Amino acid sequence: MQGPDIAWYLAVAAFLFATGALGVLLRRSPLIVLLSLEIMLNGGNLALIAFSRLHGESSGQIFALAVMAVAAAEVVVGLGLIVAIAQRKLDLDVDKLSFLRG
Amino acid sequence: MGNVVVWIVWIVAAFSCLASGVAVISFTNPFFSALALIGNLASLAVLYLLLSAEFVAAGQVLVYAGAVMVMFLFVTAYLGGRADAPWAGGPTWQQFGAVLAAGAILVEVIVVIGLKAGGRLSHEAKIDSGFGSPRRIGEVFLTDHLLAFEITSIVLLVAAVGAVILGAHSRRRPDTIGEQIHEGEVHARP
Numbered sequence: 001m002q003g004p005d006i007a008w009y010l011a012v013a014a015f016l017f018a019t020g021a022l023g024v025l026l027r028r029s030p031l032i033v034l035l036s037l038e039i040m041l042n043g044g045n046l047a048l049i050a051f052s053r054l055h056g057e058s059s060g061q062i063f064a065l066a067v068m069a070v071a072a073a074e075v076v077v078g079l080g081l082i083v084a085i086a087q088r089k090l091d092l093d094v095d096k097l098s099f100l101r102g
Numbered sequence: 103m104g105n106v107v108v109w110i111v112w113i114v115a116a117f118s119c120l121a122s123g124v125a126v127i128s129f130t131n132p133f134f135s136a137l138a139l140i141g142n143l144a145s146l147a148v149l150y151l152l153l154s155a156e157f158v159a160a161g162q163v164l165v166y167a168g169a170v171m172v173m174f175l176f177v178t179a180y181l182g183g184r185a186d187a188p189w190a191g192g193p194t195w196q197q198f199g200a201v202l203a204a205g206a207i208l209v210e211v212i213v214v215i216g217l218k219a220g221g222r223l224s225h226e227a228k229i230d231s232g233f234g235s236p237r238r239i240g241e242v243f244l245t246d247h248l249l250a251f252e253i254t255s256i257v258l259l260v261a262a263v264g265a266v267i268l269g270a271h272s273r274r275r276p277d278t279i280g281e282q283i284h285e286g287e288v289h290a291r292p
């Protein structure tokens with residue numbers, strides 16, 4: 001089964017990472033910023049797995065799993081923060097949320 | 103023949119992956135963005151399968167598209183339809199800078215990978231049929247990478263505790279008199 005080269009997968013990973021970075025920088029809703037962070041993490045994951053296939057080494061997949069766990073933890077804390085912000089009836093806008101004081 | 107099928111599957115998966123990624127950051131409604139991210143994760147799982155990472159693909163669909171995104175959709179539905187209009191009022195210097203920075207990141211990543219690994223990316227290592235199977239992943243995870251495994255469990259525990267604390271904190275009684283009057287618990291003196 002001869003598919004495309006690893007370079008193509010890496011190109012997709014780079015585009016995904018840049019798309020996520022653009023979303024993080026461009027959007028103001030913290031929900032969409034979190035979603036864009038997920039895209040960035042997935043771009044990193046795709047690169048890890050592509051290199052793991054290139055070298056025939058399972059360690060890359062191990063770290064992809066670790067990244068998935070970190071992403072789940074990040075989503076939990078981020079969503080908790082967003083719900084807390086919404087319950088205080090503040091604007092969901094990362095430009096206006098510049099004070100960390102409760 | 104099999105070669106062509108693999109290429110077709112790859113092209114469809116990669117295109118839907120990139121298109122849904124762009125859709126996530128361009129929808130104004132966070133609910134649609136979350137749905138687009140589910141499509142992104144599913145097409146990434148197909149790419150993982152093509153890279154013979156079966157266990158990671160299964161985990162991606164179960165953990166990410168299943169658990170994480172359902173929680174995301176619940177929170178989005180709880181917060182209600184708060185759409186933000188990212189392109190209202192024309193481009194600002196901030197948005198211009200964001201596009202510039204993201205383009206710079208893309209160029210940097212591609213140039214660095216091309217410089218450091220350019221010639222070697224077409225020689226894939228020979229792998230046996232067990233590569234990426236749950237058995238192999240479990241063996242490597244619990245022998246060579248035991249520390250990463252334990253650290254992952256601690257990270258998850260800390261995140262769970264943090265989420266509970268955040269939830270409890272946001273539900274505490276309003277502490278200033280003004281907030282209590284506002285909530286109707288304390289009546290203002292005549």
